[in-house]
Amino acid sequence: MRTNLEDISSVKKKIMVVIEADNVDKKLDEAYRDVQKKARIPGFRRGKVPRYILEKRFADQVIDDVSTALVKETFADAIKEIDIVPITEPVLNKETQLRQGEDFTYSVTLEVRPTFDLPEYMGIEIEKEKLVVDDQKVNDRIEKIREARGSLSSVEEGRPVQKGDFVVVNYEAFDGDVLLEDMTAKGAVIRIGDNRIHSEFDEALVGATRGDKREVSVVFDENDSRPVLAGKKIRFNVEVVDIKSLDLPDLDDDFVKQLDPSLKDVEDFKNRVREIITEEEKRRIERETKTKLLESIADKVDFELPQGVVNNELEAIVSNVKRELVGQGTDLERMGISEEKVREETT
Incomplete structure (x- = not known):
């Protein structure tokens, strides 16, 4: 041979x-x-x-x-x-x-892997974020834990929609007089303040009561990720079917022991949460600091990227986008986006 x-x-x-x-x-x-x-x-x-x-x-x-x-x-x-x-x-x-x-x-x-001369990197200054885990971060994490274990219940008759409520709605969306079928839903659950559709959509529902019907006009940003909506004024016909509030469990010793029998009391729970956040923040800061260092070195290096590697990365991004959309109950076709468009915007 x-x-x-x-x-x-x-x-x-x-x-x-x-x-x-x-x-x-x-x-x-x-x-x-x-x-x-x-x-x-x-x-x-x-x-x-x-x-x-x-x-x-x-x-x-x-x-x-x-x-x-x-x-x-x-x-x-x-x-x-x-x-x-x-x-x-x-x-x-x-x-x-x-x-x-x-x-x-x-x-x-x-x-094959590109070859290049590594520039001098000793002495490069990188700003490292200071690790701070204050009471607010701990309380925010605890609230998320409570919310994850909360239960939804319908509010009393006549009580209007408030920020944080979970509102069950039927809605239709129109671009002019054209019905946008992919932006139409029945029995959709929207948490007011999450701004999943648009902040103006959520704000327009605040104060509504069960059975109310409202017409909401929203102007979407030119750079909205949903091409069918980007740069357009969309009219929504919305019916409030139900209003639910999230009932949170009390933050007491019984609650924390249900989470972990090894916890003694609420104070012990708060300390555990603080320790977890501290470790997470340490890893995040180290990861971001390394990324900054690599980016600083990369700025000084010029080399050709293998096209196959680029193509593989693009395909991975397309797959991630498709998977995320499926998780949201839609897909690229319904969003009016082609796989090629995703690749173009990525590069």
Whole structure:
């Protein structure tokens, strides 16, 4: 086997692999002997079919099988001999037709890690965020824990919608006189203040009571992530079906012991929450500080990115976007976004 490395670019290489004729002939002979043992051809006993008959009948299959086998047998050794490590899936191409008595050549196109000179990084100054875990952060986390264990109940008749309420609504959305079916829902639950649709939508429902119907006009930002809404004035017809408040469990010793029997009391719980937040913040600050350092070094380095790596990253982003939309009960098509649009906006 002979190999030769061709530089297509600093990160893209092409390896030419030549398998000598002697090895090709040996593999072809082995393949035809195997076919001869199994072939059933009228007029010939099994194992006695002449080679030229086998070649007429099975040449295409034998050549394909042998060439594939030769590539599999030699590919790893070729990569090792050239001493490079591919970072994306190699692309194989048969450069010559496999023939008796001739060398067989195939090529492998692959991408490798970019090489560059690391600039001087000692002495680079990076501002590190000061770790602060105050009572507000602890109380906010405790409120989230209580909310996660709260229960929803309908408010008394006549009590209007307040910020923080969970409102069950039916609504239709119109762009002019055109109904936007993908922005229409029945029995949707909206928490006032989360601004899931728009802050003006939530604000317009404050003060409404059960059974109220309201018309709400919202002007969406030009950069709204939902193309069907971006830059448009949308009219919503909203009906308030129900109003629910979130009843939180009391923050007492019984509650914290239900969370973790090892906790003694509320004060112990607060200390535990503070410790958890402190560890989380330490890891976050370390992670962000390292990122800042790497970004500072990267600004001083110029190198070519392997296109395969870029493509893989883009596909991962597209997949994440699609997964998030499914979690929200929609998809790219309903949002009026193409996969290509996601890739373009990412780059």
